[in-house]
Amino acid sequence: MVIENKAEVLDKDNRYLRLKNSQGKSVSIVREVYRRENIPCQSSLCLEDCNVGTDDFDLLPSNVTHYIIPDCQVAREYLEVFEAPEIHGIIFTQTAEHCIQYEGSKNHHNRLKRLVKDKTKGAVIFHNEFQKYAYCDRESGESHSDWQSRSTFKAAEWFFNHLAGQLPVVMVTNNDKVIEEYGSKIINVHVMKVEEYLQTFWKQANTALMDLYESLTASVQSKTKKKGYSGYLPTDVLEAGLKTGRYIQGHMNVNKSNASEEAFVRRKREESKEDSGSDILIHGMSSRNRAVHGDVVVVELLSRSEWKGRSNVIKETTESTSEPKLSKDDEESEDNGDIMPTGYVVGITQRNWREYVATFAEDEKTGQKGGKVLVIPWDYRIPKIRISTRQVEKLKDHRIIVRIDSWDIDSQYPNGHFIRSLGKIGELETEISAILIENSISVPPFSDAQMKELPIDTPEHPWKIEDVELKKRRDLRDSHLIFSIDPKGCEDVDDTLSVRHLKNGNIELGVHIADVTHFVKPGFLTDQEAKKRSTTVYLADRRYDMLPGILSANLCSLISGVDRYAVSVIWELDSKYEVVDVWYGKTIIRSQYKLFYELAQLVHDGASQTEIVDNVPELQDLSGEQLVTKIDELILAVNQLMTIARHLKRKRVRGGALELESVEVQVQLSETKSVEDLTPKDHMEIHDTIAECMIFANHWVAKKIAETFSQCALLRHHPLPRDHQFGNLKSCAEVKGFSVDINSNKTLAESLDKCVDPGDSIVNKLLRTLATQAMSNAAYFSTGSLPNNQFFHYGLALDLYTHFTSPIRRYADVIVHRQLMAAVEAADKLEIPGNKELSELSDHINQKHRASQYAQRDSQELFQCLYFKGKDSNDDCCIVDAVIFQLRNNGVYVFIPRYGIKGPVYLRSKDGQVIHVQPQAEPEWTGGTIQRTDHSIIVNNMYGSQTYTLLDHITVRISLKDSRAHSLSVRLELLYNTPHISVSQQDEMAKKQKAAIIKEVSEAAEESRLAIVSHDLGANFDKLKEEYGQTSTKHSLYHMFESFKETALKTS
Known part of the structure; x- marks a missing residue:
């Protein structure tokens, strides 16, 4: 049938197909196919302008020696060859794509789509079955594979003629019959095997x-x-x-x-x-x-x-x-x-x-x-x-x-x-690469094409605020004291804060986030790469940015003293810190201070003026009254911010929010990247302050976008935990006489607050860590994919939550920024992905987010192992205190507070012997048995019985377990069934004991002397002592301070 169209003539045909559905079931279908002349060739060498008006123009490069067209079998079985970075100018026919889609695997088809989307590859899918002159009907009695080969050659012939012979076209096949039939049919349309093609064109390369x-x-x-x-x-x-x-x-x-x-x-x-x-x-x-x-x-x-x-x-x-x-x-x-x-x-x-x-x-x-x-x-x-x-x-x-x-x-x-x-x-770069590959993380350098999309900021051509942006944004540079609080050395500053008192007596709180979406436009190469990566990957010794450095560490980073674009959420709070009003919008800010956590905490705790000035470069050029005023303003802002955050947190905790624990250990590296030390990160109240302000902003943005886009807002859901995951937590709590109620997040939070052992501060931290392990993973989702009653965030006790505050390092936040601006500015909502697209994107982001977390964990474990590599296993850093948190039939799992390490300790060996520990000696492996109860393991042997109970402290030795094929790991060996006291702790205890002995001897000597004097003076002793005697050392301030000095006690 021929259909007349104003633009062209379309040939209509029916195509009978037998396909597999998503469950793999075979189904027969009939499709109408319309063939026309102007199917885009997608080549920059085109002389007929068939690419005009399409987005695919210039995908096939002109600076190659030939174009290559693999047949269906080669495309399916040797796709990995064409993924090699050297090979460009690849044309996959629609026939080959269908072969991969319906005869190959889903993963294989996805890899083909990714290859074609990668604009650096110069690869396209040519719809030969829709092109009137490139298509050929299947002849009577012709096999399907023969028709596929003929279709591929027909497409190669059409391309060569269409481009007027400007480039040779190579059809690659491993079918000898095809090579014999088509190999010499047209000059410069070559037909050859894969091996011949590689040896001809790529042997030297x-x-x-x-x-x-x-x-x-x-x-x-x-x-x-x-x-x-x-x-x-x-x-x-x-x-x-x-x-x-x-x-x-x-x-x-x-x-x-x-x-x-x-x-x-x-x-x-x-x-x-x-x-x-x-x-x-x-x-x-x-x-x-x-x-x-x-x-x-x-x-x-x-x-x-x-x-x-x-x-x-x-x-x-x-x-x-x-x-x-x-x-x-x-x-x-x-x-x-x-x-x-x-x-x-x-x-x-x-x-x-x-x-x-x-x-x-x-x-x-x-x-x-x-x-x-x-x-x-x-x-x-x-x-x-x-x-x-x-x-x-x-x-x-x-x-x-x-x-x-x-x-x-x-x-x-x-x-x-x-x-x-x-x-x-064993080489560091090899092991890091292994971690990235194992977690499916690809972090190639940003391409020249991506960099060309970005603004320039050089001394010769400095970047400046645009006049058009100045007119449509709220300017906060002179009206607000804005500052950031981040870890030391942070370059990608996503967020800043402001707080001030209003004339009506209320308080204004502002959270100002980098406006990444101003620079990263939907569909641009930078946006595509950010979507592909989805997150910045932080490893122990490095990071791989989601965005190029010109954005992440410069133009988007809200560093102090420079003008930056931001997206702000500003609340007006009453005297009880309840929200009176909220404003969302684009702003221009100039952060006044770039503080780090430790300094901000010191500012709150009452640091001296000298201490503040020494650590705040922005204050070092000021003096006199101006300096005092600026410091007072900063102190007031930090204190007010912490007060607000305390209220916000109390309100969430009353609603059932969980305060969970995760041990973070900082890897201290030398300039040569050797590991010098492993130090647990100190938790400070200022950490909670910043986290609370970010949670507050994320929650309010979630409310806004969910209200506007009820079927396609990107939110974050933390589901209910599974009851059976709490078994280990309950067992450990029972040992100390605690009860854990898991009926709701509120009852769980209240239970954990009561699980405090005054004699062991580790207990509550460990129980909170076990509660964290019992949690389900939070995940991004589109609001159209879950019922409303599933939108909640269990851990934070919020009905709606999203991620808005870190767009420099999370692609989810970029999407949320676009949705927020579409909601408040009535922006073009066509840019907002629908539910289906957003659900697929959410799955991708969730996968990349998990991969990043696993890579970070693997990297941390690698550097922990490198710290112990080469160390004597009897070194003080290798003999540590450990806490039992899980029982097995042949050993226990322990937690080491000093390094945040968890691992197994064997009580029974592979050959059935059991361990017997003894003071001041190496453990001995002997014949014996192990008996396990709900909360303890009892080791029985000829020397007697030794019991190991949940939450007991024991002493273990850390050594390195080397492996050729796998990652390095640590081995934990039991030394003593008592808590470990380190050398420094022993020195401290020795000093205290020495002081106590001296004190006891001195007091005994004094009592002896007084007894002699009392005997000599008789009845008048007490009266004379009260009138003329010196103050007792027990009550003397002089002796009290002397005792502080002698016992080396810290008075602050």
Whole structure:
């Protein structure tokens, strides 16, 4: 059929397709297809202006030697080759995209979409099936694969002619028949194999491409020899079983501490009436059925008689921890806990394979070129992977990156391929790169194209406030005392504060946040990169910014003494600190002071004028009355701010807000990045002050955007915790006679406030830490995706919450800024994503946020290990006090307050011996037994019994546990079953004891002397002593101060 259109003639056709839906079920559909002449070619070499009016113009570069078009099979099986940074000018046909979408995996299709979106690659999808002259109908009797090959060549031919032969076009295929048929058909339209293409165009540029090709080829060949998934139930059977409830679907998470035996599938809350049954145990590798950590699996429950319990023993992680054990020799033992729902994997609905960091075994050898070898993944939860590579000898001491391609039903290990080397094992940059790869974090340098979008700020061309912005923003530079309070050395200052008294007697509180959205426009390259990263990644020794430095550390950073754009929330508060009015809008500010936390706390606590001036550069050029006035204003502002924050916090706490605990340890690095010390961060009230003001702003912004965009506001939800997660907290509290009520956040908060042991300050901190661990994770969501009664934030006790205050380092805040401005300025609401788009974006941001947190944790643990590396295990820094917080059948888990480290301590060894500790001597391992109760472990041997109870203090030794294949970790060994007293504490106690002895001897001598005098003077002694005697040393101020000096007590 031909349809006449004012612009052009459209050819209408019906296309019959058999596709798979999102659940993998095959369905037949009919689609109307309209073909026309002016489909954009997306090349800057176009002579016919077919790109005019499209957003895709200039995606294909002109500065390449050729354009490359992979056929469907090559695009599906060798996509990773085209992801290499060297290769540009890639044309994927619509036919190839459909092949990947419907014949490949979802992850594979997503990778293709990401590659095309990356404008630095110069890759496009050409809609050849809509182009009138590039399309070819499938002929009668023609196979589908033959039609795909002919369509690809037709597209290559069309491109060459369309661009008038300005560039050669290379079609890449591994099909000999296609090469024979089309190879010499048109001059400069080349048809060649992948290997020939790489050797012809890229042999000199990068030999790693050939290695990657060979590895992928070996993986493809192994897949064609065997069938990989025949052991899983058919898709329609899985679908039917999920509907009836026979099967359960969920993400599979492998237990890192017991990787070869335990994995868990968490079902959704609505699928489980009993909270304790939310997890399904997958016991052993055979029940896991080739599923890998992170895969979405379908599980069938075993009969109750076959259910097992979670392991109650500490398993030591070794190089062979994740070694698959296919035999069913797993017997129920006394070391397993209460039985729980147990199942086995019957199908996999989504593979979540990614890039894995791995290492060759120390004794690994390969006897031939491209031979198959097993590599050990960095992550204990991933099984060994079989790859093909020629570089074993060259890379045996390197960490490498590999991908999994398949896992055959009769293979003990999955098949994969080598990608590239990260560097030598143990080198700092290699280990940091491993952490980033393992957490799927990509932080390439910002591109030239991205930098060209940004403003210039140089001494020759300084950036200035624009007149047009001055007219439409509220100017706070002269009317408000604005200042920031951040950690020392902070460069990306997101937030500033102001507080002042109004003429009507009320107080005005202002939170002023960097206006990132002024510089980062929706859809621009900088915005796309910020969205991709979603967050700034903070590691122990460095950070990877979400935004380029010209923004994050300069034009967006609210540093003191310069004019900056801001988005402000300003409240008017009455005398009871209740909100009278609130204003949202864009402002211009000039922060007067850039304070750090310790200084702000000192200002509040009454620091001297000299101390303040020495630490505030902005005051150092002032003197006299002007200096005194400025200091008084600053002190008043800080004090007023802290008073307001106390009220805001009290109000939240009364509503059920939780004050939880997390131990933060600061890594002290030298100039050469060696670790000098690990110091716990001191908590100060000023930390709570800033946090409370930010929470207040986030809450009020959430109210505004939720009111305006009821179906597509970006909020943050903290769900109710699962009851069974509180078991460890309750057990520890019971030991001290405390009761923890978890019925609501309010009762939990009140319970924790009462859990105070006057003789042990660690108890309350540890219990709050355990409460933190019991919490569910907070997450971003779109208001159209949850019912209104699920919008709440459990931990903060707020009905609505979002993130607004950190747009320099969180992309969620950038979205919220745009929504807020659309709400208050009636801005173009077309820029606001709808519910579906926002929900997908929320999932992406949540994933990136978690990845950043995990990377930060991994980095912290790496530098903790580097601190202990090379240290004598008997050094004072390695012998520490530890508190027991969890029991196992063969040991305990402890918390070390000094370093914030948690880990296992063994009481029973692998060979069944138990430990016996003794004063002033090394522990001894002997024959014996272990008896476990609800709150204690009793070790019995020939010397007697020793008991270890929850919240007991013990002494442990820290040493380094080295590993070739995995990350460094610390080993904790029991030394004494008593609290540890450090050398400095011993010196302090010795001084006190010495002073006490001296005092006791002196008082005894004085009493003896007085007894003699009393005997000589007789009855007149008491009267004469009262009239002429010296003041007793017990009451003398002189002797009191002398005792302070002698015992080295601190009087402040």
